Amino acid sequence: MAGWMLAAACACGTTEGVASAQQYLVGGSVAASSGVEGGGAQNALSRTRTRLRLGGDVRIDESPDDILEFAAIAEIEPRSGFGADVRYARAAGDHFVVDVGLLGIVAPASLYGVCTSLNYRLPISKRAQITVGPEADFFFLGSDLPDGTVLWQVRLQGGLRVDL
Amino acid sequence: MSTFDGTRVVCLGFALALGAAAGCGVASDCLRYSDCTAGLTCAYGHCVFPPGQDPGDGAAAEGATGEDSGLGSTGEASSPTPSPDDDASSQGGDAPAE
Numbered sequence: 084m085a086g087w088m089l090a091a092a093c094a095c096g097t098t099e100g101v102a103s104a105q106q107y108l109v110g111g112s113v114a115a116s117s118g119v120e121g122g123g124a125q126n127a128l129s130r131t132r133t134r135l136r137l138g139g140d141v142r143i144d145e146s147p148d149d150i151l152e153f154a155a156i157a158e159i160e161p162r163s164g165f166g167a168d169v170r171y172a173r174a175a176g177d178h179f180v181v182d183v184g185l186l187g188i189v190a191p192a193s194l195y196g197v198c199t200s201l202n203y204r205l206p207i208s209k210r211a212q213i214t215v216g217p218e219a220d221f222f223f224l225g226s227d228l229p230d231g232t233v234l235w236q237v238r239l240q241g242g243l244r245v246d247l
Numbered sequence: 248m249s250t251f252d253g254t255r256v257v258c259l260g261f262a263l264a265l266g267a268a269a270g271c272g273v274a275s276d277c278l279r280y281s282d283c284t285a286g287l288t289c290a291y292g293h294c295v296f297p298p299g300q301d302p303g304d305g306a307a308a309e310g311a312t313g314e315d316s317g318l319g320s321t322g323e324a325s326s327p328t329p330s331p332d333d334d335a336s337s338q339g340g341d342a343p344a345e
Contacts, residue, residue: 123278123292191281192279192281234279
């Protein structure tokens with residue numbers, strides 16, 4: 084009986100020790116993007132809506148290259164729209180981050196798809212970086228899409244990221 | 248790849264995308280329904296009056312202008328499925344049949 088209690092105490096102590104060693108690293112970012120979009124039966128091209136993205140990211144210090152990103156999105160011109168995205172990002176070297184995720188516009192009409200981007204982070208201080216890079220979005224679901232249309236967008240985004 | 252090379256590749260790729268948009272492909276008024284003014288719908292890349300709706304009422308009178316209204320530069324309404332009631336007088340001119 085005493086042996087079981089000792090083993091349980093050791094297990095609890097070990098688990099607690101591992102958990103307390105982990106730290107969540109959180110960042111915040113703001114970015115703007117625009118580019119070209121196309122799709123539909125005629126594969127028509129046009130300038131895409133300018134988008135603002137206000138987001139955050141979280142990672143664990145034991146695995147700092149694996150990042151979970153999330154953001155609120157606002158399309159501001161020439162038409163407005165609001166949505167959100169969630170992405171898995173992976174650091175590729177000291178300054179590059181590549182991500183892939185799900186993106187949705189929910190108002191005034193819905194539009195859902197996938198997104199991927201490559202970001203270059205240019206450090207401007209110990210905790211802040213300028214971010215710039217291309218992004219590709221593909222929308223294939225939602226009430227805002229004409230039937231049978233897949234909308235694609237290629238964007239250039241730029242912004243600021245801060246380690247919180 | 249150096250920092251300078253990476254930035255240059257990103258800028259070059261974006262410039263090529265913009266050039267492709269400007270010089271290639273088919274120009275469009277809309278790719279999404281919400282690209283069009285209220286009362287119009289997106290069909291084949293253009294904002295048009297919904298099938299069966301008289302272009303003379305509703306959307307055009309609500310302030311729809313230019314490409315968003317489905318009205319071309321010549322004032323012609325884009326209507327891929329004109330109703331039997333459509334005639335030259337109801338659209339302020341000759342109606343194109345697309």
